[in-house]
Structures are given as structure tokens and as C-alpha cells.
Amino acid sequence: MSRPGSSPPGNWAIGRLLWSRLIWRHWKKEFRLTLVLILILALGVAVFLSVRLANKAAVSGFGMFTESIAGESDAILRPRSGILEEGVLRELRDLTGSHPIGIFPVLEATGVVGSDEKQGLLRLVGADLVALQNAGNYAEGGAQSFGGGARGGENSVLGKPDRGFVGTSFAKRFGVEVDDVLAIIVNDRSVDLTIAGVLPEDPNRAAVPDNLVLLDLPGLQTLSGHPQSVTRVEFRVPPGPKSEEVKNEALARVWDYAAANQFLLETPEDRKSSVTQMSAAFRLNLTILSGLALLVGMYLILQAMEASVVKRRSEIAILRSLGVTPGQIRSAWLLEAIILGLVGAVVGILLGRLLAIGMVGAIAQTVNTIYYQTTTTAVVLERSEILFCLFFGLAASVVAAMIPAREASMTPPAQTMRQGTQGGGLALLRNRPLGWFLLAVGLGLAFLQPVTMSSGTTVPIGGYLSAMVLVFSASILIGSLFRPMAALLARLKGNVMWSYAASQLKRPEGRHRLTAAGLAVAIGMSAAMGILVASFETTLTSWIHQLLKADIYIAAAGANSVANENTVSEETWQRIAEMPGVAGMDKLRRYTISSRGGDFFLGGADYNDDPERYLQLIWVDPPKDKGPHALEEMTGDRYPGWISQSMARRFDIELGSPIALPTPAGIQPITVAGVFAEYGNETGTLIVSRQHTSRWFSDTSISNIALYAENGTDHEQLIERIHSEFPFLNARTNAKLRKESIRIFHQTFAVTYALEAIAVIIAVSGLGLALAGLLLERRNELTTLKSLGATRREIARSTMWEGSGLAMVGYVGGILLSFLLGWVLIYVINPQSFGWTLVYRVPWASFLLLGLLTVGAAAIVAWVVGFRNAELKSDRQE
Amino acid sequence: MKALQVSKVTKSYDADPVLRGVSLVLEAGERAALMGPSGSGKSTLLNCVGGIDRVDEGEITVDGRSLSGLDEEGLCQLRRNTVSTVFQFFHLLPTLNASENVEFPLQLAGLSDGERKERVTELIEEVGLSHRAHAMPHELSGGEMQRVAIARALSIRPRLILADEPTGNLDSTTGDAILDLLESLSDRHGIAMLLVTHSRNVTRICERTFEMRDGKIVGQDEAESE
Incomplete structure (x- = not known):
């Protein structure tokens, strides 16, 4: 009831009051916390944006030279x-x-x-x-x-x-x-x-x-x-x-x-698009990875916002008791979230641009090595990117703030003021049947057929959806790990603070679950990438080991780039073949062919005469004749050809399929006689005899030589002789080439490693924030502990055990999740995107290291949080 | 030996004086009530006596030990072995059940397994909660929670119990029962008690009542002996 002569203030007036008296003053008072919130938001936006920008800049350097000199054709x-x-x-x-x-x-x-x-x-x-x-x-x-x-x-x-x-x-x-x-x-x-x-x-x-x-x-x-x-x-x-x-x-x-x-x-655009499509899957993978990092960021933003709401829960209760409606409180919070989201997004955009500048070189180098020639261009921020990031920052902030604010505003004020509402986190995370349901759906989605793009590139939509649903499923099911973890800690029989920490994990609050979920997603994603990289490395190493049987490998300078068009003339390779110590050689001439709506490589191969020592491919569908001269003879009126697994997948061809190969001498009829494994490129390769390609292309030069030395020849000395006679050739021993191949492999995954590290750092920061929130919520408990004689260090130690236990839950859950994500990556996404069959390999040593780092970092963060918060005073009664 | 001696204690928060030269003495086993309006400094005095807060001037001695000479570690030891607190809102540790809450200070004090179990069983029985020993705090009524809190306070066999509105959150019947329990336990174990209260009813178990106003003791009533 309003007093005579006065009218109750409207929503707008109350909103202004809440803004000036609460939000603005809170920001000033809690300047550091506000700054942390903004930085978290910024980091989430920055990671996503940087990968998008770097991707664009790294491939935009491909183009016709007339674009910059004579105007676009x-x-x-x-x-x-x-x-x-x-x-x-x-x-x-x-x-x-x-x-x-x-x-x-x-x-x-x-x-x-x-x-x-x-x-x-x-x-x-x-x-x-x-x-x-x-x-x-x-x-x-x-x-x-x-x-x-x-x-x-x-x-x-x-x-x-x-x-x-x-x-x-x-x-x-x-x-x-x-x-x-x-x-x-x-x-x-x-x-x-x-x-x-x-x-x-x-x-x-x-x-x-x-x-x-x-x-x-x-x-x-x-x-x-x-x-x-x-x-x-x-x-x-x-x-x-x-x-x-x-x-x-x-x-x-x-x-x-x-x-x-x-x-x-x-048109130049058609050309650019068809060439850059070759790296579409690689770039899409990076974008998906950055999206997953963003997902981890979302958990963190949610945790941070929730911790902020928890800290001000009694404030909300007081407002309620003074007659402010839940709707008005939510509006005030919405305004705060919008401002924080916008500021965070702007900082994130600036940060993302800086990150992109640092990242673009690595991506361009990978694209250069594996796909096509490109140069990096300046990182350009387009208006659409800015708008997208502003929208994302805003949406993440609003969603993350409104969930806990809604809960707080709906809680009866007396309850909040007296005891403080405990729990936090999302009610969804307690819904175990939903978790199991999502797990089943996630596994089912993995069996969906991929979508084929116009260039022939396939996108494993089912695989990506499966990974996303499995991540959500794990976020829920991770709650089941708390009890076993608490029981394990209890069984280890530590001191009283240890038991107390175990008791916290035995009955986890919503915030425990949310934190563990965020950590599990980050660890799961990183570990799954670890499984993919390890599987790839194992497969690649074994492939290289089986494939590289020659003693010395020679190529024209610039051999490390797929766009290299330098060749070795016939005169040169003939002279090398006649050098003392040379027993024989495999020769390969590589061409780029545009056919079937995309580009692929044609290899003209000329194998060494020795029936034991010649390039022997690893077969997926072996040909009847694998010998060194198998490709020379025509079968009827068709030439036999061997294709790589990537080519088979990309153009949907198989053993026995006909291929009409365009050459300067006209269309040549080829029949696929064998399918081999190749991990060097995802573009696809067709191998025919060099006898035929040299005729079709009127070209006797070659791109690469695999040289077999006579027994007893010193390989290093032979290389020195080759270099002294032909200083412009690149000659390497078998061991050096293997080492170089592995180096290129690691370079390809350099950006991946950086993203993984960011995800884990984000998750551990989230854990620190969550513990700070939990301790704030438990401030009466802290006072009780102190009144019972617990020292500040003991409280810090207890928080450290609790944080470590929480990290262990997140880590174990993350590793379990990674097995599933690894399965999706290796058996669904990878074969559908690249056509590569990999051996599933778990890098246990790296996992152990990841665990030690995560739990160690979590323990340190938790101890600091515990030590700082152990000084908090309980609410005064007077 | 005196259980508590407070001499000319002053304490301010941001230049706002809360305690202004407070002095009082509590003999061993004696029970005293501390009354006064809100803001008179009762809880601050209790916090200072319990070693949770420090005084600006003056001296507090508990069981013959001066608190001003104790560092943080010494104050923790004091709370572990000599002084216990009972709160208005019970402040049970929510993740521990009733027995575990009572056992917790004993664990901090480093008692052996057998000794702890024996003492917890005895105390839980003494406060009449044997049948609720394994209940979690949220499963207990207000009276039951306060009984657990009292048992916990007694567990270390303190020389002094500080009780901040021990019946303030309970209905009158339950509050009476809690006061009877405190009285009988204090008598049986010879523990001194300082009870902060707004309720005259609490003074019935106290030998003396101190009246506080504006940070000072302004009056003292001796209870009539029965």
C-alpha cells in the first residue's frame, strides 16, 4: 500500500536505483572480480575468433597474381x-x-x-x-x-x-x-x-x-x-x-x-574455392576444435557468473525482503550481464586478433606443406565477425548469469538470509537418466552417413554431433564419480582435514558437479586429441617405416612444399644413376590433375629393377601384381593404376573402377588395380607407370628419387658426392627424411597443442573460481572450523584436498570421455573427412603427465583459494 | 583458577568503538549471561574471548592464559583444547553426520580412534541423541541440531563454553530443554559458561547476569541462591 501523496516507483526507477546503488558500486568494490569475469569472457571469445581469423588469413594468400597487379580477371x-x-x-x-x-x-x-x-x-x-x-x-x-x-x-x-x-x-x-x-x-x-x-x-x-x-x-x-x-x-x-x-x-x-x-x-573465385576446398576439412577441424574450447569457456563463464551471484545472494535476499520483485532483480542482473558481455566481447575481439596474428604463420605453413601454396595475408576483422563475436559474448554472459540469478531471485529471502541457499550449479547436471539417454544418442549419431560437399570433400556431421552430445552426456554422468572418489579418499586414511575434504566430495553440491563437468570437457577434449595425434603418429611412423626402404631420397630444392613444381632433369638423374655406389632407384614424377570437380595428384612411377628393393606400398585393397613392373603393361586397352585411400573416398571409386585421366595427349583410360594407404595428403593420388606419363606429358624430368646404394657404401659420403656435383638438389638419408616427416607432422598439430593447453588452463581457472564460490557459500562453515580450532593452513589444506579430489573426478571423467571422443575421431570423423585408417592408440604417458599437471595445478590453486578465504568472517549477528 | 578474566578491553571497527573498557570475571564452573540491546558489543566480546577476533587494548585471560600473548597457532590451540562455542544457528558441518560433527574437534585435537569413539558415544547419549547418531544435519530438527552442537562443544572437555543465543532459533519448549541440558552438563563437568542472550529465560540457569550497553558493562545481577 502506498502512502498518501506518494506513488510507488515504477520498474524503470527501481532499475535505475538497482543499477546505481548495487551494480555500479559492486563493480567498484569488487574491481578485481569484475576484471576476472571480463577476462574470462574475453578469453572464450578470443580463442574462437582467433582460429577463424587465422584460418581465413592463412588461406586467403592463395590467388591469381593478377588480383594484385592487373585487377581481377x-x-x-x-x-x-x-x-x-x-x-x-x-x-x-x-x-x-x-x-x-x-x-x-x-x-x-x-x-x-x-x-x-x-x-x-x-x-x-x-x-x-x-x-x-x-x-x-x-x-x-x-x-x-x-x-x-x-x-x-x-x-x-x-x-x-x-x-x-x-x-x-x-x-x-x-x-x-x-x-x-x-x-x-x-x-x-x-x-x-x-x-x-x-x-x-x-x-x-x-x-x-x-x-x-x-x-x-x-x-x-x-x-x-x-x-x-x-x-x-x-x-x-x-x-x-x-x-x-x-x-x-x-x-x-x-x-x-x-x-x-x-x-x-x-572465374578466379571458382578456382580459389576449388583449391582451398582441399584444406576445408583441416580448417573445419580447427574451427570445431576452437568451438570445443569455446564450450569449455562457456562452463567457465557459467561458473564465474554463478560464483558472483552466490557472493551476492544475501544482497538479493535483502532486496526481496525490501519488496523488490524477482522480475526486477532478474532485470538488474540482465543489465549487468549485458554490459559485462559486451565489454568482454570487445576485449575478446582485440585479444583474438592478436592471437590470430600469432597463429596465422603456423596454419599457413601447414597448408603450404600439405595442401597448396599460400602466403599469409594481414589478419582482417570483418564486420560480420565483429557482430558474431559481440553476439556470442553477449549470449554467453546472459545465459550464464541468468541461470543462477533466476534461482537466487526465486529463493525465499528468509531462507537465503538465515542459511544461504546451498548447492548452485545446474539442476540438469543431476539428471542421470538424461545422461545415459544422451550417451546412447551420442553413440547412435556416430553411425550417420557423412555429407558430401560440391568439391567432393565429405563432412562427418554425424561424428561432430556425436562428439557434442557425448560431451553433454559426460557433463551429467560425471556426478556418479564423486562417491567412489570420496570413498577412495576416505580409505586412504589421511588426517582429519583430509576426511573433511572427502566428506565434501561424498555429498557434492551443484557447483562441484559443474566444475567437474567443465574440467572433464576440457580434459576429455585434450585427451581425445592426444589419442588422435598418438594414433596418427603410430600409424604414420609405421607407414613411413614400411614405405621408406631406400637409402637416400633426392628431390629438387623446395621439396617440403606440396606446391613445389621444381623438377630434376633427365640429364641429372641419369648422371646420378651412373654414380659409383648407386645400385638402383625409384623415380616419381608428380603432376596436378583437375578432374571430377577437384584436383588430385598423378604420380608417374618408375620402380627399381631389383625384385626386393623397390618402393612397396601399404595396401588397403592389394593388386594381383605388386611387382615393380606391374603398372607397365596395359590390360586390354586400359592402363592399370593404383589409387590412394583418400582418392577412393574423395571421388567414391574402388578397385576395378574406370578413370578417364585428362592429359596433354588426350583422355587416357585407367582401371583401378589397387588401393594403397597414404597419409601424406588428403587430396588423393593416382599412380601409373612413368613410361606412360613421360609420353603423355612429353616430359622426362622427375620430382623425386628414392636411391638404393650398393652394399657397403657409406650413405653420408654418397650424399656429399651428390651435393658436390649437384648443389641444387635436396638429398637426405633415410633417417633424416623420417625425422623430417615426423617434424612436419608435429608442426601440423602445433595449433592443436596450443588450443589444448588453453582449454586446460581455462578449466583449472574455473576450478579456482568454483572453489572460491564454494568457500564463500560455506563461510559459516569456515567460521565453525576456526572456532573448533582449525588453523588457516589446515583449512587451506582441506580446500587443497577437496580441489585435488575435484580435479581427479574431472580428470578421470575426462579420460573416460576421451576414449569415446577418440573412438569418434578415429573411426568416424577421420575416415569420413580424410579417408585415413588409423590404429587406435592411447598415449598413456602423456595422459599421466596431463593428470599430474591438472591435479597439481588444481591443488595449488585450491590451496591459495582456501588460504585466502580462511580469513573470511562469518556474518555478524549484531 | 578463574575460567575467564576480561580486563579493560577495548575494540573498534574502522574507528567506531564497539567495546569500551569491558571487564568481567568468571569463576571455574560458573555460568553468566551477557545481555543487552543489539549493537551493544555482546557478540564482539564473545568473538574476542573465543580468539576469533583480537582486542585493541586490555587483557583477556582464559584458564590462566593471556590471549594477547598467543599467536594465530596459539589461538587455534586454545579453541581446540580450552574454549568451545555454541552458535544460534548451530553451524554444524553439513557434510558430516551427527556423530562425525561431535568427533571432528577430537580429531583436530589428535585423540586416538578408540578414545574418540568412546567419548562420542558417551556425549551423544548424554544429549539424548543415540537414535539420531548417524543422521545428517539437514535431517535433524532445530533442537536436535543444537544438542549436537552442544555435544560437539563438550567433546574437548573445555574449561569455558561461549554460547551465542543458544536458544534464539528454537521454540520455547525446545529452548527450555536445551537450557536444562546446558545447566546439567556444566554442573556435571564443571565447565564455565558465558551465554549471550536477549532472553530473560536464559538467565535462570546463570549465577550472574551482565548488562551491556554501548560497549560497556553497565550492570550486574547476582542470582538468588535456591
Whole structure:
């Protein structure tokens, strides 16, 4: 009832009162706690955002060079395999006739700087610089910058194989200026490249990649050993009133021409998308991992918000007793959560950008090694990413704050004021039947068929859903581990504080369950990745061990990147074969083929004559004849070919399937005669005899040599002889190659390890917060303990045992969860994403270490929390 | 020997004086009530005597030992062996059952298994809760919880029990029963008691009543001997 002459304040007035008197003052008073809350929110957002940004930046460097120099092309013509004869240019000019359309032939090759493999590959791009210069009226910027270089004369680059332009980032990276000379290796030759000019940055265009060298087309043709050949032809219609009409008419003719000649005609975006699709599964895996880290972050945010609510529960009760409605209290809390969420998200976005800058190099290196050539570009924050992260931060904060605030506002004030409501956590976590139900659903989802994307990449939706549901199931079922853990602790017969800690675990509160769930998710996720990595490593090591039987491995420089196009000429490999101490060799020539809506590798293999010593593959579906000459003879009118397991999965082909292989000599009929295991790439490989590929591609060069030394030959000395005679070749002993393969493997998982570490750190921080919340809730208990004579250190020790026990529950639950997640990763997600069959392997030693680190860290955090809180005074009665 | 001697004790919180030169004496086995309005300093005095809070000036001696000379460890030892507290809201440890709550201080004091079990059985029986020995705190009524709290306070055989509104959260019948229990146990074991209360009824078991106001003892009543 309101007093005469006064009207009761409305919701808005009460809201303002609550904001100014409670929320704002609380933040000022508990500045550190507020800061921690914001940082937790920020960390959750940052991890997710950083992986997304780093992924984008790492693959966005793939592109046509004209994107940055001549503006984006309207279409690109390229062969399905090999390279184009320059003669097609004349035919294309005739076709397009009088239409004002720019035709730019491009040749791409690769090289390396000096003998330093770590510098990565150089992209050598040969273009018709005169045409680019003349096209200056519609190709603003870069093309204008060739200066006198493209006009002939003494400083001309025209036709020169040793003069080229680079971007400013290249100049900075290698510390070169105009007229400096840089020694580069192309194929098995060294060239002194003179920097003819540095292309200026144009803020309106994408930056010129830091590994790109632009040469005149005839110059690169000479340098790369591909006279009168081009890799692709780019078309650009100048902007103007009739540009659409010209584009439609001229490109329609080119389209017909391409179809008739088995060429591909695509837009740059199509090309980029089909190439970057190759790494889609790898990047999707990273995103999923960051999503899981986010899930752990959510648990932490929930714990942190709950701890904050618990601390102010009596405040809520007082408000209730003063007549503030539960709805008004929830609104005040909602406002607080919104502000914290927004601030946390903004900090997270800034932090995420910084993390992404640190991460992008590692991702790009992996993509370079395994998938295709890319350079990193600046980490760009798009508006959509910012909005998404703001939304996420807000949603996480609001959900996490409203659950405990709702519970607190609904509790009768007298109960809260007298005893404080105990428990906390989510009621859901006590619902054991739901846990078992989710476990069954999770296991069932693992058997769903994968979804196939347009590029042939399959996404194991069922596997990912299964992993997510299993995580929720484990969050609930982990509660069952408390009693056995308490019984175990009780049986160990420690002192009284030990027994007291055990009694806390015997009757766990909601917060215990929530904390253990958060910890179990983090440990489960990390340990499952550990199982995947260990399984992968075991399988890979055994594969490498069986596969690498030769004594020395030789490749052209730049062998560590899959995009390497450098080759070893026939003259060179013939001379190596005749060197003293060489008993024989396997030779492989690798090509990239575009067919069936995606790219795959074609290997032309030429095996050693020795029936015992030649490359023997590991078979999934073995061929009838596995011998060194099995691929040479045609079966009827078809060539036999062996395909990798990844190729079989990607293109849905099997033993006996026909393959129409596009080559410069026309479509070749292949029959799959065997399927082999390969863990080097997920793109897919087809192996046929090199006798055939050298004919189809008119090419006698090779990409790799596996060399067998005569008995008694010193391998290191033989390598020294090879290096002294052919300094531009990369020759390694068997042991070194194995070591290098494992190094690349670990590099691939570097980001994974970082994410795992973040997840565990988040979870242990969560444990500290949860214990702080629990002790605040138990402050009367602490006073009782002190009144009974317990010292501050004894209370801290008891909290330490409780925290350690809690960590043990989380750890054991997490390990159990990891067995299930590991099963999903190895038997569902991995074969469906990559087509790789792995051996299930549990890294027990790492698990033990993870356990010791987690429980040890938890014990330290818990002791500190206990020691600090042991000084809390009980509520005064007066 | 005197069970408790408080001499000219002062205590302030943020320059706000709560105790202003309080002095009182309790003989061994003597029971005294401390009365006064809210904010008069009763509970603060109790906290200081129990060693949970420290005085600014003056001296508190329990069983002949001065508290000002004790460090944190010494105060813990005092609470383990000499002084027990009974609270208005019982403050049982919620994860321990009735027997375990009583046993807990004995464990802290380092008594052997056999000795502990014997003493717990005896005390639980003494407070009339043998049939509820294994009940958890939330399964007990208010009176039963206070009985457990009293048994726990007695378990270390203290020289002094401090009781802060021991019947404040109980109905009058249960409160009377608890007072009778405290009286008989105090007599039987010769334990001095200082009871903070608002209730005149509590004074019936006390030999003396101290009246506190604004942080000072302003009056003292001697109970008539029966």
C-alpha cells in the first residue's frame, strides 16, 4: 500500500536505483572480480575468433597474381593437366576477334632462395609485361609501375630470365632493393636474379604476396624449361557501357573452345574455392576444435557468473525482503550481464586478433606443406565477425548469469538470509537418466552417413554431433564419480582435514558437479586429441617405416612444399644413376590433375629393377601384381593404376573402377588395380607407370628419387658426392627424411597443442573460481572450523584436498570421455573427412603427465583459494 | 583458577568503538549471561574471548592464559583444547553426520580412534541423541541440531563454553530443554559458561547476569541462591 501523496516507483526507477546503488558500486568494490569475469569472457571469445581469423588469413594468400597487379580477371582458361602450348593464344585471339577483351597469358613456376629450405617456396610468375603495360588504362596501379623496365633498352626485363619485379613485402622479407641480386634455384639450376623494380603498394588492392617474383613471360619460359608454354590464360573485359555484352559474347566463344579442347574455364573465385576446398576439412577441424574450447569457456563463464551471484545472494535476499520483485532483480542482473558481455566481447575481439596474428604463420605453413601454396595475408576483422563475436559474448554472459540469478531471485529471502541457499550449479547436471539417454544418442549419431560437399570433400556431421552430445552426456554422468572418489579418499586414511575434504566430495553440491563437468570437457577434449595425434603418429611412423626402404631420397630444392613444381632433369638423374655406389632407384614424377570437380595428384612411377628393393606400398585393397613392373603393361586397352585411400573416398571409386585421366595427349583410360594407404595428403593420388606419363606429358624430368646404394657404401659420403656435383638438389638419408616427416607432422598439430593447453588452463581457472564460490557459500562453515580450532593452513589444506579430489573426478571423467571422443575421431570423423585408417592408440604417458599437471595445478590453486578465504568472517549477528 | 578474566578491553571497527573498557570475571564452573540491546558489543566480546577476533587494548585471560600473548597457532590451540562455542544457528558441518560433527574437534585435537569413539558415544547419549547418531544435519530438527552442537562443544572437555543465543532459533519448549541440558552438563563437568542472550529465560540457569550497553558493562545481577 502506498502512502498518501506518494506513488510507488515504477520498474524503470527501481532499475535505475538497482543499477546505481548495487551494480555500479559492486563493480567498484569488487574491481578485481569484475576484471576476472571480463577476462574470462574475453578469453572464450578470443580463442574462437582467433582460429577463424587465422584460418581465413592463412588461406586467403592463395590467388591469381593478377588480383594484385592487373585487377581481377573475368575468366581463366587452363588445361586439366600439364601446361598449354602458346599456340592457343593465337586461336583465342582469333575467336574473340574485334571484341575489346584483354588476353593475358601466364606461366607459373616455383623456386627457392639459395639453399635455405626454411625460406619457403618462391612463386615465379611470367606474364606478358608489354600487354600488361598497354592495358594500363584499365589495369591501374601495378602495371603502371614497370617504368622503363617493360620498354626495352639496357634495363629492360623483356625476355630476360634473370630480371624480375617483386612487391614491397618481398623486398622487406629478403632485404633487397632495386638492382640487388638474389641467388635463386629453379629446378636443378641456380640463377642470379636481379631485382628490376619494386611494385608499390596500392591501398585499393590486395598486397603483392611476399614470395612473388614477376618476370617477363619469355624469360620465365626459358628459366623454367617450358619454352612457348603457359600455365593459364586470363581474360579481362575493360569496364564500359558494353562490357557485359562483350563479356557474354566473347566468353561464350571461349567457353565452346574450352569444352571442345578439354580445357577448364573458370572465374578466379571458382578456382580459389576449388583449391582451398582441399584444406576445408583441416580448417573445419580447427574451427570445431576452437568451438570445443569455446564450450569449455562457456562452463567457465557459467561458473564465474554463478560464483558472483552466490557472493551476492544475501544482497538479493535483502532486496526481496525490501519488496523488490524477482522480475526486477532478474532485470538488474540482465543489465549487468549485458554490459559485462559486451565489454568482454570487445576485449575478446582485440585479444583474438592478436592471437590470430600469432597463429596465422603456423596454419599457413601447414597448408603450404600439405595442401597448396599460400602466403599469409594481414589478419582482417570483418564486420560480420565483429557482430558474431559481440553476439556470442553477449549470449554467453546472459545465459550464464541468468541461470543462477533466476534461482537466487526465486529463493525465499528468509531462507537465503538465515542459511544461504546451498548447492548452485545446474539442476540438469543431476539428471542421470538424461545422461545415459544422451550417451546412447551420442553413440547412435556416430553411425550417420557423412555429407558430401560440391568439391567432393565429405563432412562427418554425424561424428561432430556425436562428439557434442557425448560431451553433454559426460557433463551429467560425471556426478556418479564423486562417491567412489570420496570413498577412495576416505580409505586412504589421511588426517582429519583430509576426511573433511572427502566428506565434501561424498555429498557434492551443484557447483562441484559443474566444475567437474567443465574440467572433464576440457580434459576429455585434450585427451581425445592426444589419442588422435598418438594414433596418427603410430600409424604414420609405421607407414613411413614400411614405405621408406631406400637409402637416400633426392628431390629438387623446395621439396617440403606440396606446391613445389621444381623438377630434376633427365640429364641429372641419369648422371646420378651412373654414380659409383648407386645400385638402383625409384623415380616419381608428380603432376596436378583437375578432374571430377577437384584436383588430385598423378604420380608417374618408375620402380627399381631389383625384385626386393623397390618402393612397396601399404595396401588397403592389394593388386594381383605388386611387382615393380606391374603398372607397365596395359590390360586390354586400359592402363592399370593404383589409387590412394583418400582418392577412393574423395571421388567414391574402388578397385576395378574406370578413370578417364585428362592429359596433354588426350583422355587416357585407367582401371583401378589397387588401393594403397597414404597419409601424406588428403587430396588423393593416382599412380601409373612413368613410361606412360613421360609420353603423355612429353616430359622426362622427375620430382623425386628414392636411391638404393650398393652394399657397403657409406650413405653420408654418397650424399656429399651428390651435393658436390649437384648443389641444387635436396638429398637426405633415410633417417633424416623420417625425422623430417615426423617434424612436419608435429608442426601440423602445433595449433592443436596450443588450443589444448588453453582449454586446460581455462578449466583449472574455473576450478579456482568454483572453489572460491564454494568457500564463500560455506563461510559459516569456515567460521565453525576456526572456532573448533582449525588453523588457516589446515583449512587451506582441506580446500587443497577437496580441489585435488575435484580435479581427479574431472580428470578421470575426462579420460573416460576421451576414449569415446577418440573412438569418434578415429573411426568416424577421420575416415569420413580424410579417408585415413588409423590404429587406435592411447598415449598413456602423456595422459599421466596431463593428470599430474591438472591435479597439481588444481591443488595449488585450491590451496591459495582456501588460504585466502580462511580469513573470511562469518556474518555478524549484531 | 578463574575460567575467564576480561580486563579493560577495548575494540573498534574502522574507528567506531564497539567495546569500551569491558571487564568481567568468571569463576571455574560458573555460568553468566551477557545481555543487552543489539549493537551493544555482546557478540564482539564473545568473538574476542573465543580468539576469533583480537582486542585493541586490555587483557583477556582464559584458564590462566593471556590471549594477547598467543599467536594465530596459539589461538587455534586454545579453541581446540580450552574454549568451545555454541552458535544460534548451530553451524554444524553439513557434510558430516551427527556423530562425525561431535568427533571432528577430537580429531583436530589428535585423540586416538578408540578414545574418540568412546567419548562420542558417551556425549551423544548424554544429549539424548543415540537414535539420531548417524543422521545428517539437514535431517535433524532445530533442537536436535543444537544438542549436537552442544555435544560437539563438550567433546574437548573445555574449561569455558561461549554460547551465542543458544536458544534464539528454537521454540520455547525446545529452548527450555536445551537450557536444562546446558545447566546439567556444566554442573556435571564443571565447565564455565558465558551465554549471550536477549532472553530473560536464559538467565535462570546463570549465577550472574551482565548488562551491556554501548560497549560497556553497565550492570550486574547476582542470582538468588535456591
